[in-house]
Amino acid sequence: MDIVYMDNNATTKVDPVVLDAMLPYFTELYGNASSMHSFGGAVGRDIAAAREKLAGLINAEPGEIIFTSCGTESDSTAIYAAIRSNPDKRHIITSRVEHPAVKNLYEHLAKTGYRVTWVPVDKEGVLDLDFLRHHLTDNTALVSIMWANNESGVIFPIAKIADMAREKGIVFHSDAVQAVGKVPVDVRQTGLDMLSLSGHKIHGPKGVGALYVRKGAKFSPFMIGGHQERGRRGGTENSASIVGLGRASELAKGHLREMDTRVRALRDRLEQGLLQAIPNALLNGEKDLRLPNTTNISFEYVEGEAILLMMDQFGICASSGSACTSGSLEPSHVLRAMGVPFTAAHGSIRFSLSVYNTEAEVDFVVEKLPPIIERLRQMSPFWKGAGCRLQ
Numbered sequence: 001m002d003i004v005y006m007d008n009n010a011t012t013k014v015d016p017v018v019l020d021a022m023l024p025y026f027t028e029l030y031g032n033a034s035s036m037h038s039f040g041g042a043v044g045r046d047i048a049a050a051r052e053k054l055a056g057l058i059n060a061e062p063g064e065i066i067f068t069s070c071g072t073e074s075d076s077t078a079i080y081a082a083i084r085s086n087p088d089k090r091h092i093i094t095s096r097v098e099h100p101a102v103k104n105l106y107e108h109l110a111k112t113g114y115r116v117t118w119v120p121v122d123k124e125g126v127l128d129l130d131f132l133r134h135h136l137t138d139n140t141a142l143v144s145i146m147w148a149n150n151e152s153g154v155i156f157p158i159a160k161i162a163d164m165a166r167e168k169g170i171v172f173h174s175d176a177v178q179a180v181g182k183v184p185v186d187v188r189q190t191g192l193d194m195l196s197l198s199g200h201k202i203h204g205p206k207g208v209g210a211l212y213v214r215k216g217a218k219f220s221p222f223m224i225g226g227h228q229e230r231g232r233r234g235g236t237e238n239s240a241s242i243v244g245l246g247r248a249s250e251l252a253k254g255h256l257r258e259m260d261t262r263v264r265a266l267r268d269r270l271e272q273g274l275l276q277a278i279p280n281a282l283l284n285g286e287k288d289l290r291l292p293n294t295t296n297i298s299f300e301y302v303e304g305e306a307i308l309l310m311m312d313q314f315g316i317c318a319s320s321g322s323a324c325t326s327g328s329l330e331p332s333h334v335l336r337a338m339g340v341p342f343t344a345a346h347g348s349i350r351f352s353l354s355v356y357n358t359e360a361e362v363d364f365v366v367e368k369l370p371p372i373i374e375r376l377r378q379m380s381p382f383w384k385g386a387g388c389r390l391q
């Protein structure tokens with residue numbers, strides 16, 4: 001059975017071109033990039049080339065790029081760098097809808113004495129910028145706000161936030177893992193201090209990421225060890241993955257236009273097709289301020305996990321906004337922050353496309369999903385009984 005893969009915000013397939021670029025570093029090119037001999041030095045030069053390609057994707061200088069093991073490490077590195085550089089400041093700000101890579105670290109810091117301000121979003125997932133502005137203080141060490149949300153796809157006004165933070169001399173970091181490769185990301189134009197990205201969200205390999213640190217910004221390393229990455233991240237370079245991320249960055253830059261046109265049109269076709277064919281289906285997320293590849297739709301009175309299981313029988317891969325943790329279906333913190341009613345949050349499905357999706361795949365999903373929802377609703381006591389009691 002063919003897979004219809006519409007879960008690209010969870011991870012992406014490694015482009016075959018990227019794999020080809022990586023393979024030699026598992027075989028003949030096994031030298032250590034830090035070695036004095038030219039055999040290792042050649043690998044060092046290839047890593048430098050990858051750094052330039054990645055820098056080109058976000059308009060940074062190569063020296064501003066630190067390779068890491070993943071988006072999560074980049075986020076942790078940025079957040080710890082900011083608070084270590086400002087040891088006297090005990091207030092940090094983030095949004096209510098961050099990825100766990102930021103959210104859970106902030107929750108951890110809250111337990112160790114930091115005062116945390118969680119900036120809310122409205123019911124369309126749009127950030128409350130005035131709330132953020134009013135909570136910037138002289139005691140604020142860091143603002144960390146994601147560039148685009150992984151669940152709703154909503155894009156945040158990063159340049160405006162960067163201006164507000166800079167005016168107050170506050171470090172600003174953005175988790176741009178979902179934005180990079182889907183919309184133009186320009187660190188120079190935006191003027192932020194640090195930015196995280198991840199290889200496996202842009203058709204590169206898993207287990208590699210990068211952190212942009214603006215030249216001149218204060219920094220202290222998270223991984224303390226060897227002198228790799230100019231002393232900013234110890235550990236022998238993951239040469240194959242770094243070269244893969246470099247190649248993926250080139251491809252991503254080349255795909256931006258197609259993302260904005262063909263992929264956006266496919267996403268709209270999917271979204272409109274489903275909203276028209278299925279009653280009581282609601283879009284989550286501001287319609288125009290979204291990543292071009294993402295749609296998040298709630299199908300009222302059904303369970304997202306049941307929808308996923310039934311779609312799985314047709315090879316359709318997507319995600320639901322409720323995770324079955326410890327036996328209870330808890331809507332995601334993102335949908336809760338948006339105030340999506342429980343009856344809708346439970347049945348939310350995120351489809352996230354890529355340049356590899358086709359119109360035939362979209363039409364397949366638009367054909368298969370309505371009868372699935374219909375069947376599940378026939379089994380749902382909440383759909384039949386008018387009064388919904390889902391708590």
Ligand SMILES: *Cc1c(COP(=O)(O)O)cnc(C)c1O
Nearest residue numbers: 070071072099101150177178198
């Ligand atoms: C996937 C993701 C991450 C984590 O990246 P990893 O490389 O998987 O650690 C962080 N933030 C966002 C917004 C993501 O979507």
